[in-house]
Amino acid sequence: MKKFAVFSGFLGSGKTTAMTALTQYYSERYAPAAMISNDLGEGVTLADHRYAQLSGCRASEITDECICFCLDVLTERLNAYYDSGCELVVSDIPGFGVGALEHVYHGLSEKFPGQYELAPFTVLTEPATVAQLRSGEESDRAIICHNQLMEADLIVLNKCDLLDERTCAEYLAWLRERYPASKALAISAMRGDGLDALAKELRDGVASLGHPEIDYDADPLQDALGRISEFYLQYHAAVCCNDFDGTAYLAALAGQIRETVASAGREIPHMKLLSWTPEGDFGKVDILGSGRPVEISRRFELPCTELAVLLNCSASCPPAELDELIMRAVSSVSERYALEVTIHKKQFFGLGEE
Ligand SMILES: Nc1nc2c(ncn2[C@@H]2O[C@H](COP(=O)(O)OP(=O)(O)OP(=O)(O)O)[C@@H](O)[C@H]2O)c(=O)[nH]1
Numbered sequence: 012m013k014k015f016a017v018f019s020g021f022l023g024s025g026k027t028t029a030m031t032a033l034t035q036y037y038s039e040r041y042a043p044a045a046m047i048s049n050d051l052g053e054g055v056t057l058a059d060h061r062y063a064q065l066s067g068c069r070a071s072e073i074t075d076e077c078i079c080f081c082l083d084v085l086t087e088r089l090n091a092y093y094d095s096g097c098e099l100v101v102s103d104i105p106g107f108g109v110g111a112l113e114h115v116y117h118g119l120s121e122k123f124p125g126q127y128e129l130a131p132f133t134v135l136t137e138p139a140t141v142a143q144l145r146s147g148e149e150s151d152r153a154i155i156c157h158n159q160l161m162e163a164d165l166i167v168l169n170k171c172d173l174l175d176e177r178t179c180a181e182y183l184a185w186l187r188e189r190y191p192a193s194k195a196l197a198i199s200a201m202r203g204d205g206l207d208a209l210a211k212e213l214r215d216g217v218a219s220l221g222h223p224e225i226d227y228d229a230d231p232l233q234d235a236l237g238r239i240s241e242f243y244l245q246y247h248a249a250v251c252c253n254d255f256d257g258t259a260y261l262a263a264l265a266g267q268i269r270e271t272v273a274s275a276g277r278e279i280p281h282m283k284l285l286s287w288t289p290e291g292d293f294g295k296v297d298i299l300g301s302g303r304p305v306e307i308s309r310r311f312e313l314p315c316t317e318l319a320v321l322l323n324c325s326a327s328c329p330p331a332e333l334d335e336l337i338m339r340a341v342s343s344v345s346e347r348y349a350l351e352v353t354i355h356k357k358q359f360f361g362l363g364e365e
Pocket residue numbers: 020021022023024025026027028029059169170171172173198199200201202281283296297299306308325
């Protein structure tokens with residue numbers, strides 16, 4: 012079997028966490044599975060891929076381009092995985108992902124007929140998004156998420172650990188009614204709930220290869236995409252003669268960035284701060300909106316003396332301003348922790364400039 016699935020969904024909906032958990036679950040229960048983290052940026056390792064590696068997944072990344080526009084790179088990668096015995100490969104999509112159904116699924120089925128079995132086109136969503144859509148709000152975010160869901164064969168309501176059973180059932184019923192062409196199921200990628208149902212849908216289900224009515228050039232979609240900047244930073248932080256609490260450092264840094272960016276009137280849909288020690292211990296914190304608290308996604312097990320840090324941020328902010336705001340926070344918080352910082356790589360660009 013050569014099964015391939017795209018995981019689409021809004022920034023922070025949990026695609027990477029779900030792909031990591033699913034790849035591990037599938038490999039343990041069924042057959043070898045692998046994941047591809049797809050992001051923009053040249054010659055950089057990004058937090059999503061490093062997170063998958065640190066979690067012990069069979070994982071790789073495509074960072075220079077969206078797989079929508081480099082099917083030859085994608086198929087080369089897929090073939091290598093299938094040749095090595097993988098049965099299922101999943102990949103996400105950079106940016107907002109709208110259009111991946113057309114470019115990736117229809118592209119593969121037209122240019123490589125019969126070579127790959129396309130699993131249901133999967134779109135992740137989370138409780139906060141469903142609540143927003145149900146309220147009828149017409150923000151950029153709501154419009155983007157609606158368009159993403161229109162592409163779905165399979166809607167995955169992630170983070171169901173944040174809902175009680177009744178509300179979860181209510182949200183699923185609403186999703187099924189609003190998007191009748193799609194199946195819907197609930198998981199908690201973080202806790203591992205619902206992974207078996209998801210694994211079976213991907214293994215046994217088939218993509219519909221539909222043509223949903225989406226205006227891909229609609230102004231709100233393009234305008235919102237044009238406002239998003241990406242910022243990638245890779246650095247090393249060491250303390251000379253003591254140890255320190257790596258989780259507290261990451262949380263303080265994320266808190267400072269959130270505050271600095273919010274007071275400049277800018278929004279952060281998702282910032283990831285991933286860090287690890289030479290021994291392989293690792294921690295991760297996330298910001299999922301300038302108005303939401305910092306999430307500690309994983310804690311270090313031991314005190315640290317040195318850390319490698321990957322900071323990846325998507326924000327509605329001009330790229331040079333984002334650089335200035337984030338670097339100011341990195342300097343001040345690292346100084347507070349008496350850390351010596353060595354920057355290895357930095358990159359920032361606006362998605363509208365692509
Ligand atoms: N409570 C809860 N949090 C989750 C779950 N899955 C993911 N998260 C958290 O949601 C945040 C975003 O998760 P990611 O997997 O990085 O989201 P993503 O969709 O890959 O984000 P982008 O790469 O920016 O598009 C992190 O803080 C995760 O720890 C879940 O099942 N429950």
